[in-house]
Amino acid sequence: MQQKQIRIFDTTLRDGEQVPGCKLNEKEKIIIAKNLELLGVDIIEAGFPISSPGDFKSVKEISKNISNTIICCLTRAKKKDIEIAAQALKYAKRPRIHTGIGTSESHIKNKFKSTEEKILNIAYESVKYAKKFVEDIEFYAEDAGRTDNLFLAKVCEKVIKAGATVINLPDTTGYCLPEEYGKKIKFLLENVPNIDHVTLSTHCHDDFGLATANSIEGIKQGARQVECTINGIGERAGNTPLEEIVMILKKKKELNCFTNINTKMLYPISNLVSQYTGMVVPQNKAIIGNNAFSHSSGIHQDGMIKNSETYEIINPKEVGYNNSENNSSIVLTARSGRSALIYRYKKLGYALKTKKIDTIYPIFLEYADKKKEISDEDLKEIINSI
Incomplete structure (x- = not known):
């Protein structure tokens, strides 16, 4: 069976930058965008041009500096937003306008003080208007996760008629369980006329820690x-981590999917984004955290020394780690x-026999009880003390 390509839409420079205190300047955005293109992402959402002159200029400059990747920018379902977005994308080789509106009962009643009929009309008209400027139009049904499926199907049908090429189904509040979110997409594919004419997109937030699972x-x-x-x-608890999606699709062959991502760039670009945004990556973060490939349990260490596949489902080199020999x-x-102790001493050039290790090990444990980790200098001090 032929593998299915999953397009990777990176919104680090738009949704990612909405984190309080995470402000990137134009130069940093361009550097990140260039690295995202090298990484192999299919679409870069470069910003929300009408939100500020700085965002407008950043989208414009990123468009000038990117050769092959689609450059996308966000708008509300308003003519002025769409016009400004089109101006910002003037130099993009492959431009996309991402427009949309909230579709859940909560958004319609509380945010817009409107009706379903009016929302349907706004959705249709926004896509139709954006189509005057660029061919590639993505429509987002904000809060799709909490939108009634029958109404969501009507929205999709309308925007397809208006010329949408992609329909984004955000779980804006991270509310859905995976089964609920999957059923929503299945329902749309089975009940919306001409749904095969567009690409359906996930956009999941991590409020319940389910963004990756939902995606x-x-x-x-x-x-x-x-x-x-x-x-x-x-926003809030964050978005679906790119590195998690990409590596799941790469390693879980039964999903029969692939991406264009160069996985060896994942760790370097993670560090770059962390450095520029000031957002520290948690030590235990999957795929790119500093502890992702660290082992301290004696049982795990013994298994790792014998065969790394015992406790590692990903070779660190696959994601760009270069912190040690293996x-x-x-x-x-x-x-x-003892296995780990022998292993580490061997790295330092000491070939120790069992009797010697039996002497060293109790001393090592005394050191280890006093310190969180034992360094190479500690090991040398221990062996010199006997």
């Missing part, structure tokens, strides 16, 4: 684009066993 379920049910950010940065880290703590 994967969306893919399983027929979505062919995933909206995500480097390190999962974004890119995995054997961390010596009070929970480490």
Whole structure:
């Protein structure tokens, strides 16, 4: 069976930058955008041009500096927003306007003080107007996760008639369970006329810690684009982490999907984005956290030394780690066993026999009980003390 391509839509420079205190300047945005293109993302959402003169200029300059990747920018379903977006995308080789409106009962009644009929009309007219400026139009049904499926189907039908090329189904509040989100996409694919004329996209938030799971379920049910950010940065609890989606699709062959991402760039671009945004990557973050390939348990260390596949489902080199000979880290703590101690001494050039290790090990444990981790200098001090 032929593999299905999943397009990676990166919104680090738009949704990712909405984190309080995370402000990127124009130069930093251009550097990140260039690296995203090298990474292999299919679409870069470069900003929200009408929100500020700085955002407008950044989208414009990014458009000038990117050769192959689609450059997208966000608008509300308003003519002025769309006109400003079109101006910002003037130099883009492959421009896309991303317009839309809230579709849930909560948004319609509380945010817009409107009706379903009026929202349907606004959705249609916004896509039709954007189509006058560029051919590639993505429509977002904000809060699709909490939108009634029958009404959501009507919205999709309308925007397809207006000329949308992509329909984004955001779980804006991170409310859906994977099964709920997947059923929503399945329902649309089975009930919306000409739905095969557009690409369905996921855009999941991590309020319940389910952004990645929801995105994967969306893919399983027929979505062919995933909206995500480097390190999962974004509003509130964040967005779907790009690195997680990409590596799941790469390693889980039964999903029968592929992306254009050069996975060896994941760790370097994670560090770049963290440095520029000031958003520190948690030590235990999947795929790119500093502890992702560290092992301190004696049982785990013994298994790792014998065969790394015992406790690692990803080779660190696949995601760009270059921190040691084999890119995995054997961390010596009070929970480490003799195998790890022998391994680390061997790295230092000491070939120790069992009797010697039996002498050293109790001393090592005394050191380890006093310190969080045992360094190479500690190991030398221990061996010199006997």
